[in-house]
Amino acid sequence: MLGARSDIYLRKLLLVVSLLLLFAGPFAAIAQPITPLAPPSGSDPEYRINPGDELDILIWGEERLQRVVRVLPDGTFTFPLAGRIAAADRTVTEIANQIRLNIAPNYREGAPDITVAVREATGMxxxxxxxxxxxxxxxxxxxxxxxxxxxxxxxxxxxxxxxxxxxxxxxxxxxxxxxxxxxxxxxxxxxxxxxxxxxxxxxxxxxxxxxxx
CATH class of the missing domain: 3.10.560.10 (Outer membrane lipoprotein wza domain like)
Structure with a gap:
């Protein structure tokens, strides 16, 4: 009698397990978190300098040459050792590269790194x-x-x-x-x-x- 009951219990248990395995797949798929799509590559265009903008310029290792300059109405500014720099419609990276190129002849071992940042974008x-x-x-x-x-x-x-x-x-x-x-x-x-x-x-x-x- 006890063996028959155990057999019935085992069969019921197997039935429950079978049902769980049958429906686990779809429910698991529903429960999985949805991974958001990656945003398209690219970002906002880099800001281009306008006449009237104020720039903060730093030559590393040459603190005495640190300057805050304002871009003139003709789109240029002057900087020690570099002379007149055309800034209008250029990025800060392009301006930094131009200054470094202009001052390079004054350094035997190559011009130091230069940082140019927009201090005030009044021109834009x-x-x-x-x-x-x-x-x-x-x-x-x-x-x-x-x-x-x-x-x-x-x-x-x-x-x-x-x-x-x-x-x-x-x-x-x-x-x-x-x-x-x-x-x-x-x-x-x-x-x-x-x-x-x-x-x-x-x-x-x-x-x-x-x-x-």
């Missing part, structure tokens, strides 16, 4: 006008796209017409007007497909005016 000043919450002028130490500029201006105001936003830009050939299609982007997931954008967001340059009618 743009404007957001029209139907935004806080219109006005803004400064940034790096390149800013139109969505970031809207954020700095507090976002859109009521009745803003994002379908007809424009960028006013002054060039050597005169003023230009560039249309900006913000409506799809501002709708988020409802207006755009996932994945890499077909065209990058327009970047604002120094003196640009983003106008939201």
């Amino acid at each position: 000043r743009f404007y957001v006008m029209g139907k935004v919450r806080t219109p006005g002028g803004f400064s940034s130490g790096k390149a800013v796209n139109v969505i970031q500029a809207l954020s700095m201006a507090g976002g859109l105001a009521e009745f803003a017409d994002v379908k007809n936003a424009i960028i006013l830009r002054h060039t050597a050939q005169g003023q230009t007007v560039e249309r900006v299609r913000l409506s799809a982007l501002l709708k988020g997931a409802r207006g755009i497909d996932p994945g890499r954008l077909a065209a990058p967001l327009p970047l604002l340059e120094a003196g640009d005016v983003l106008l939201i009618p």
